[in-house]
Amino acid sequence: MTDTAHPSDLPELPRQRGCPFDPAPGYQALRESAPISRITFPSGGSGWLVTRYEDVRTLLSDPRFSSRLAVSAPHVRSAVAALPEQPLPGALLRLDEPEHARYRRPVMRAFTVKRVQQLQPRIQQIVDERLDAMEKAGGPVDLVAELALPVTSLVICELLGVSYDDRETFHRLAGQLLAIESSAEQGQQARAELASFIAALVAAKRERPGDDLLSTLIAEADADPGSPLTDVALTVLGSLLLIAGHETTANMIALGALTLLEHPDQLAALRADPALADRAVEELLRYLTIIQFGLVRVASEDLTLGGQAIKAGDYVVASLPSANRDPGLGIEDPDRLDIARDSAAHVAFGYGPHQCLGQQLARAELRITLTSLFARFPGLRPAVRVDQLPFRDDMIIYGLHQLPVTW
Template structure:
């Protein structure tokens, strides 16, 4: 994904031009397929909500250059992103109750503890630190590992494989190897939970569902990969965005009551999960365009979240904005399962960081921040920050 020069937070300007002319347009895919690109907010939400579009990978054409070629393989067992009903419905029903707003808010005290521990470590270490390594990655990693019952000692291994899976330049063999490594570790863990259950989600699923060991390992791999990468990039990129917008940073510091709105606005403004893909199972009309069965539709979530028809002055970060309807977590039956956990983590981590370090700032010029420009999840590789020591 190529961002316009000068601003690492804005989508490519070409997307805005396309959206202004037509919210869904024809698109030639790298393999020659003539499909569609949806950029308008209403068009993107319409596709995401319509069950006449499939999420199965094997029905799609890959939209990014230099990626997998030929027919895509089916989703690995347990991957909820790449399957349809009734299989998706079965898995989702088992998991939805584990990620309710009430249950995730009950974890707030533990999130606060983990956040405080990492802030203490940063303070002891002193400036300069890489916020990705010291704060953004370990907090959601510890939370998802604890929630699932996965040993945190394996966190770096999981993080490496997750990066491989989200990198658009990874080869098919590299992706298969990463999936296999995830599955092998989780399969061994499932067997351990069957023999000796503990107080965690994976044990609950192992003993409270009819899922077999392969399905459990697959679901565990899927949840772990999603929990490791997405919130980590939101915490790092979100901090980068706030430090780059001092007026918004000051507003959030002055009124912590804006935190919930700020989290939704950062999700809208940054849209780290920037692209979705669907394929039509039958002929469908969207925004006046006739999409034929078998045609692939690429959904620019980032363009949808910057649509001025839905969000006035969309290119402005405004922590006071009520960003209701933002599609940073997706929409429809495939909307992010762990969104409430991610919200809790961000609602705790952002204000705690800003409160602990009132003089927090970038330690290098913004142009020197290395961006993740070839990943399905946008973010930064590193974020060097500093502050004034008392």
């Protein structure tokens, strides 16, 4: 790669938040003065930061910006683990088209709108059981540990065919994989342990199939000699789905609940008109944008983005939080939370061919959990001051480590 210099006169990737519900203020300054700007990464490299909505969408949909070449891109981590030059089969986040689509297409069938609608009664049952347990225990309780994580973990476990009894293992591995300050060795060890865990599960499903996604994918692969879904690919896909399937939505549930509690006018509007639930979910996704440090690509050739010349081999980061606060998104006062507005054009799930494949499931989990939570506990409130809460500034995915609440 050409982009390895660390010039001391370049600004750093913005990381320091002023308000826990807003992106770092440095993004707004760059978006207004230098929307595609050279920056330095904590890992020591340099590249381009893209902060405007339209430029981010262009970047994420242009095939000349490669995910494959970004396999070892310097980004927010100070320690970059050595990864295989060739991405593993099924590594959706690190593949370009058309290879990416060959692995994504079979999995997408489990996350269609129709399939998620079929799952909603079970999601509601899981949520109700967790709320029953909260009510029985009495406050204060940690909303992360008692609601957000169990709901999302149970749903993805049942979908994939993973035993919920193994949740401590994959919660621990997720923490190691998503922590900014994890060493290269810790990251490699966590990836290896997760791969071993999922590989054993794939082998067990081959011997004793169940009514779950992994069993279905195994059966489809066995019936099609041309299928790309080898056991290695299934292991890689299963690892991604297990971690992403619970971590992202769990953090959105907890942070979304706190955001509504801190915006009582918006919570009151939702309670007065439950039909606003879908719009409220989209607005929370936009407003919070928990993929807090963006997505990395690498230019595969010399090109121009937003009038800026970018050379082949340059690293480019799409700032999703900045794009979702850009007036170019087409909404009024994007720094204000407004659950009644139409903000569905946001890029919280990314954009283009790599857009989050589980987004429909995430929306359903968010809507069901948040509406049920506030209906059950009308007096819900944080048990400590917001400035005492442990926000996930130290993680790739933003949110809360804990959220003590009472009612």
